[in-house]
Amino acid sequence: MTMQFNRRILLRGLGGAVVAAPFLSSLWERSARAQTAAVPKRTIVMFTHYGCITNKWFPNKLDGELTAADLTPTSLAALAPFAKKLLMPRGIRTMNEWTANNTGAGKGRGQGNDSHTQIAGSIFTCQPVTPNSNDPFSFEDPKFKAMPVGPSLDHVMAKQLSPQGTPLFMNVAGQSKELAQSAISYSAAETIFTALNATQAYSNLTGLFKSDMPMNADTWAVSKGKAITDIVKGDLSRLMSKDMSKADKDKLAAWMELANSVGKVVASAACNQQLAMTLGASNKLGSGSGDAVTRKVNDSMDNADLYSAIAALTAACNANPVIFLKYPNNFTYTGLGINAESHNQSHRLADPSMQGPCVAGAVENLIKIDTYYAQKFANLVKMLDSMTEGDGTVLDNTVAVWMNEMSDGNAHNLNNSPIIQAGGGGGYFKTGRVVNLDAASGATPEQMLGRSMSQCVEGTPQTSNGVSQGTGTESKFGNAPVNKYFVNIMNAMGMKADAQGYPAKDGPSSEVTHYGYSDKTEDFAGGKGAVAGATIHNPGGFTELKA
Amino acid sequence: MTTPAGACGVLSLSALTLHQGQTNTELYAALKNIGGTPACSPAFSVTVFDKAENAVATGIAGVLVRRFYRLVDGSNTLAACVGPGDVSLLSIRDLPAELVIDDVGRLEYRCTFWALDVVPAGSLSVADVRSVPSESGVTFTGSLVNGLDVALDTPSVAVFSLNRVGRPLSVALAAGDAQLPPGKSWDFETNPVNDAGVEQAAYPTSGP
Numbered sequence: 131m132t133m134q135f136n137r138r139i140l141l142r143g144l145g146g147a148v149v150a151a152p153f154l155s156s157l158w159e160r161s162a163r164a165q166t167a168a169v170p171k172r173t174i175v176m177f178t179h180y181g182c183i184t185n186k187w188f189p190n191k192l193d194g195e196l197t198a199a200d201l202t203p204t205s206l207a208a209l210a211p212f213a214k215k216l217l218m219p220r221g222i223r224t225m226n227e228w229t230a231n232n233t234g235a236g237k238g239r240g241q242g243n244d245s246h247t248q249i250a251g252s253i254f255t256c257q258p259v260t261p262n263s264n265d266p267f268s269f270e271d272p273k274f275k276a277m278p279v280g281p282s283l284d285h286v287m288a289k290q291l292s293p294q295g296t297p298l299f300m301n302v303a304g305q306s307k308e309l310a311q312s313a314i315s316y317s318a319a320e321t322i323f324t325a326l327n328a329t330q331a332y333s334n335l336t337g338l339f340k341s342d343m344p345m346n347a348d349t350w351a352v353s354k355g356k357a358i359t360d361i362v363k364g365d366l367s368r369l370m371s372k373d374m375s376k377a378d379k380d381k382l383a384a385w386m387e388l389a390n391s392v393g394k395v396v397a398s399a400a401c402n403q404q405l406a407m408t409l410g411a412s413n414k415l416g417s418g419s420g421d422a423v424t425r426k427v428n429d430s431m432d433n434a435d436l437y438s439a440i441a442a443l444t445a446a447c448n449a450n451p452v453i454f455l456k457y458p459n460n461f462t463y464t465g466l467g468i469n470a471e472s473h474n475q476s477h478r479l480a481d482p483s484m485q486g487p488c489v490a491g492a493v494e495n496l497i498k499i500d501t502y503y504a505q506k507f508a509n510l511v512k513m514l515d516s517m518t519e520g521d522g523t524v525l526d527n528t529v530a531v532w533m534n535e536m537s538d539g540n541a542h543n544l545n546n547s548p549i550i551q552a553g554g555g556g557g558y559f560k561t562g563r564v565v566n567l568d569a570a571s572g573a574t575p576e577q578m579l580g581r582s583m584s585q586c587v588e589g590t591p592q593t594s595n596g597v598s599q600g601t602g603t604e605s606k607f608g609n610a611p612v613n614k615y616f617v618n619i620m621n622a623m624g625m626k627a628d629a630q631g632y633p634a635k636d637g638p639s640s641e642v643t644h645y646g647y648s649d650k651t652e653d654f655a656g657g658k659g660a661v662a663g664a665t666i667h668n669p670g671g672f673t674e675l676k677a
Numbered sequence: 678m679t680t681p682a683g684a685c686g687v688l689s690l691s692a693l694t695l696h697q698g699q700t701n702t703e704l705y706a707a708l709k710n711i712g713g714t715p716a717c718s719p720a721f722s723v724t725v726f727d728k729a730e731n732a733v734a735t736g737i738a739g740v741l742v743r744r745f746y747r748l749v750d751g752s753n754t755l756a757a758c759v760g761p762g763d764v765s766l767l768s769i770r771d772l773p774a775e776l777v778i779d780d781v782g783r784l785e786y787r788c789t790f791w792a793l794d795v796v797p798a799g800s801l802s803v804a805d806v807r808s809v810p811s812e813s814g815v816t817f818t819g820s821l822v823n824g825l826d827v828a829l830d831t832p833s834v835a836v837f838s839l840n841r842v843g844r845p846l847s848v849a850l851a852a853g854d855a856q857l858p859p860g861k862s863w864d865f866e867t868n869p870v871n872d873a874g875v876e877q878a879a880y881p882t883s884g885p
Contacts, residue, residue, distance in 0.1 A: 230754060244720065244789070267718040267748075267756035267791065268884050269739040274720045307732040309722055311789075460684075460787060471684060473789075481686030483716070483792035597750075597793065 169520040171556045171623050172451035173287060174441055174530040175254075176507055177314055179459045180476035181539030182500045182548050183493060184580030184603065192220050192575050193566040200564070205500040206550065208508035214562040215515065215525060217551040219675060220578065221568030221608045222615055224536075225646065226252035226259070226654040227544040230597050234264040235656035239605070242266040242655075243273040245542050246311045246459075249535055252654065254282040254314055256613050256646020262657025277310050277320040279658055280647070283616055285317045288452040290625050290635045298334075298450040301325035302437040303422045303458035304415075312459035325456060328415050328433070331440045335406075335449055400517070401447030409446075409513055411439035423458065424465025424502070432465070434506045442513035446524050451623065455510075457503065466502055468495045475499075476539025478586040478594040488586035488594050496539070496582075507532045511552040528553040529619050538582045540594055541602025544651065545609050546580055555622035557677055565674050567614075573607035611649035611668065617642050618671035631669060643669040678784050685788035687712025688719065688740070688759065692844040695778055702772035705837065705845035708740055708765050708788070715746055715758035719790040721767050728782035736769035740788075741835060741880035743802060745825055746795035755827070756793055757884045766837050766878055768848045799825040803834055803879035804862075814869035817849050819879060820862040827885040829857040835882045836867050838874030846874050850882070 182205065189200040196218055198210035209216060228245035232238030241248045243263045251259040257280040263273035284297035292298075299315045301308075304327045315323040326334070370382065406412045416425035416433050423434050431439070434457070441453045461472045470480065470489065477484055478492035507530075514525035530552040537543045554561045580603040585591050599605075620633055620642040628634035631643030644666045648654065653664035678693065685708070692707040704723060710716050719740035727733050742765055748754040759765045806819040817836040823829055833852040837845040849867035857863050 230748070230752070233754075244718075246789075265755075265884065267754060267793070269718055269720075269742050269757040270883055271739045274722075274737045274739055305732065307724060307735040309735050309737050311722065311737065474684075482684070482787070482789045483686050484790070485792045485794075597791070 169527050169556055170448045170451065172445045172448070172453065172528050173555075173619055173623060174445060174453040174455065174510070174514075174528060175284070176455045176457070176503075176510065176530070176532045177535070178457040178503050178532070179312065179535045179539075180472055181534055181536040181541075181582075183496050183582040184538055184546065184548065185583045186497050187500055187548050188220075188579050189218070189564065190575045190579060191564050192573070192578055193564055193569070196562055196564045205497060206504045208501070208505040209511065209550065209552075212508065212511050212515065212552060215511070215552055215554070217554070217559050217561050217675065218564045219549055219551065219615060219672070220546075220564055220566045221571070221573070221610045222547045222549055222612050223545040223609045223651065224249075224253050224547050224612045225256050225544070225648070225651050227651050228266065228542050229599065230266050232264070232266050232655060235660040238655050239544075239651045240654040241276075241657055242268075243276045244311060246535070247274055247276055248654075249542065249544065250312050250314050251276065251278040251310060251316075253533070253535065253612075254284065255280050255316060256616070256649070257319075258647055258654045258658045259310075260320065260657060262660070264656060275310055277313075277322070278316055279319045280316070281318050281321075282314060282316045282323075283619075283645075284315055284452050284454045285323065286633050286645075287620060287623065287625065288450070290633065291451045291623060294450065296323070297452040297454055298331060298441070298444050299323055299325045299454045299456070300328070300331050300437050300440065301456045301458065302434045303461060304328070305458050308459075314456060315454060328436055328440055331437075331444070332411060335411075335440070335443060335447060400519075401443075401449075405446060405517070406443055409439040409442050410436060411443040413439075420465040421461070421463055423461065424463060431509070435509050438506065438510035439513060442510065442517070442524070445514065445528060446517050446519075463499060463502070466498055468498065470495065472499065477596055478540060484596040486594060488592045493583060493587050503532070507550070507552070514553065525553045527556040529555040529559065529622055531619075537608075538580060538602045540582075540585070540596045541599035542596065543599055543602030543605065545605060546578055546603035546607060547612065549615070554677060555619070558622035559618070559675055560677050565672075567610035567672055567674060568608055571607045571609065573604075577604065577607055610672070613645045613649040613666060614668065614670065614672050615675070616645045617669075618675050620645070621671055643671075678786070680786050685786070686790065686792075687714070687716055688721075688788045688790065690786065691764065692842070693784070694845055695781065695784070696846075697774075697778060698770060701770055701774050702734070702776040702778070703847075704736060704769040704772060705848060706767050706786075707843060707845060708759065708767070710759045710761050710763050710765075713761050714792055715744070715756075715760050715795055716788075716790040717746065717756040717758035717793050717795065719759055719765070719788060721769075721786060721788050723769065723784050723786045725772065725776065725784055726782045727780045730782060733780075734772045734776050736772050738767045738769045740765045740767045740790075741882060743880060744800045745798045745884065746793070747798040749794045749796055755798055755825075755885060756791070756795055758793075758795065759790075764843075764878075766835075766845050766880060768835065768837075768845070770848070801825065801829070801881040801884070803836075803881070806836060806877050806879050808873040808877070809866070811869050814871045815849075815873040816869045817851075817867045817873075817877060817879070818865065820864050821857065821881060822862045823857045823859055825885055826859050828859060829881075829883065829885055831883055832857040832863045832865075833882045834865055834867070834879055836877050836879045838870060838872050839876050839878055841875045843878075845878070846872055
């Protein structure tokens with residue numbers, strides 16, 4: 131805030147908007163320190179299915195500085211130039227793991243539904259799915275159709291943070307219809323949220339700007355949903371905290387009501403057509419031969435990059451601070467020279483049978499896919515880092531995370547989850563670090579490379595066995611709950627919580643401490659309510675990740 | 678009908694029907710295990726594309742089986758499997774009601790199943806299936822026989838009406854509320870359907 135000669139207090143918003151508060155005589159005699167407007171923050175999650183070849187994905191390091199040299203020998207080599215802005219949380223487990231022993235409460239590591247159905251349903255909700263199955267090998271319909279009993283993280287966050295109340299959720303293969311076997315975005319219990327394709331997502335943004343002119347805040351404000359007082363909420367909160375007369379409080383309250391009834395708000399002044407073109411977001415999707423993801427848009431980008439460009443543009447324009455980018459399930463990456471479907475490939479097989487003689491070249495193909503995904507994430511990171519914002523870049527004020535459905539796709543194990551983050555969320559997170567969040571397990575870096583290459587590689591058994599989980603990381607390692615990481619992200623974004631610490635719009639608490647049904651995967655066995663005492667056993671975020 | 682290479686493994690689609698039901702669009706399919714090993718915990722999923730190649734609907738169902746097997750790993754775990762040479766049926770009865778069948782361009786289908794080290798453990802069989810005319814159409818009666826060594830908590834069956842070449846046309850359902858012990862049978866009568874077909878094929882819809 132600044133005090134002006136005309137005695138009006140000016141409140142500044144995220145995108146450079148300036149709003150004059152009413153004259154408050156009881157504050158006139160006081161001086162206010164000049165405050166810079168809050169810098170916007172956003173979260174972008176890139177999600178891929180079927181795990182990875184962990185031995186090649188993870189660097190051989192559990193804790194310490196993350197360097198380009200650590201990443202260069204791995205599938206993540208494309209991210210090496212950004213090492214200083216990356217954060218690799220090691221030792222995290224996601225919830226509701228499928229095993230052959232999941233036969234009810236007290237048995238196994240989760241529900242006995244279809245493996246992909248329960249994993250996809252629980253990964254961002256941290257909720258069990260319903261209806262429950264206690265029979266991992268049954269044939270009954272409901273086990274394949276089960277959906278989570280609560281909303282997913284993107285919707286929980288968007289409800290508080292997004293102007294529209296919903297996230298920007300895109301599927302980079304344009305898959306608009308998903309089954310519970312692969313769906314990750316749930317707007318409410320048992321309610322799958324439909325992804326947008328590139329055309330739909332871009333057209334939602336084009337109300338922001340016309341030609342080369344910065345956007346007109348009032349014009350866009352009418353069509354989008356955020357209150358005037360929301361954009362200046364940082365300055366407004368500071369103003370409201372001051373000791374003022376009742377008359378001035380009443381005047382301010384009346385002014386807020388008037389301001390909000392007039393219209394809504396806005397995006398960054400840097401958000402314009404030129405930016406869209408520079409990022410490549412205004413390009414048309416590539417058509418023709420090849421697969422829908424790797425098909426070329428031009429010499430420097432493919433369709434997946436186009437989706438990333440739209441995500442970056444959305445972030446830069448502050449159009450939606452919650453963005454999820456989902457890569458497809460059951461996909462054949464012919465553009466990478468792979469003619470086998472991704473799910474079968476993850477089992478190192480020629481078909482979906484989960485167990486059998488290895489297909490030659492399966493592991494090499496999986497590494498190729500992992501490397502491709504890493505390049506796509508690196509391209510997204512580069513886009514975000516190419517745009518200045520405040521004292522840094524858009525990336526610095528973003529939490530961009532690549533998460534995978536599982537650790538090893540054959541074992542379906544959820545411990546030792548492959549997660550890589552870029553951006554510090556506006557100074558909330560450490561960067562340039564690997565952080566071991568499950569040091570208590572005593573795992574060595576070598577053990578935490580996992581066992582993805584213990585089958586179907588020269589010199590190893592040539593039979594793939596998903597039931598034994600032999601290609602997964604040993605189950606006693608890498609079990610720090612993902613719930614805590616999601617809490618970190620929500621707190622980085624400045625979300626509110628209720629009195630119990632669960633995210634709640636307009637909640638009394640400024641710190642989220644709880645997320646989901648439980649932070650122990652065993653609590654999911656038998657479904658909701660089956661395990662007594664299922665709860666968040668270890669609330670709060672990971673302090674080790676905080677700057 | 679299309680399927681990506683390897684998408685169904687040993688399960689070969691031999692028949693499929695898509696039709697407008699009373700409340701939803703319904704799909705019935707017949708799959709045959711053309712391989713030499715059981716296909717366990719099988720499921721069938723389908724994506725419906727219109728003539729403009731837009732995905733307009735998706736659906737999934739468990740493939741109904743009669744045979745059960747035990748894992749040889751010492752866990753005594755039972756698995757429901759389509760045995761080698763067996764034909765199994767399935768029904769997806771929750772495709773959108775507004776789906777216009779004439780606008781369907783193609784269906785893309787996939788299967789999932791486990792190929793496990795198992796030995797036979799018995800079966801659930803359905804005997805004496807008869808069609809019974811009723812005011813609302815045709816119902817089916819019969820007996821579900823528990824040939825396993827464990828009880829069924831909630832026995833239930835599906836009876837498919839078939840045309841003369843074995844294509845499923847509709848399905849009728851019945852569910853019991855009492856446990857069915859090993860070796861015992863449960864007499865059922867299904868809900869009515871319009872068409873009894875030329876013959877019927879009946880399957881349990883729940884296992885132990």
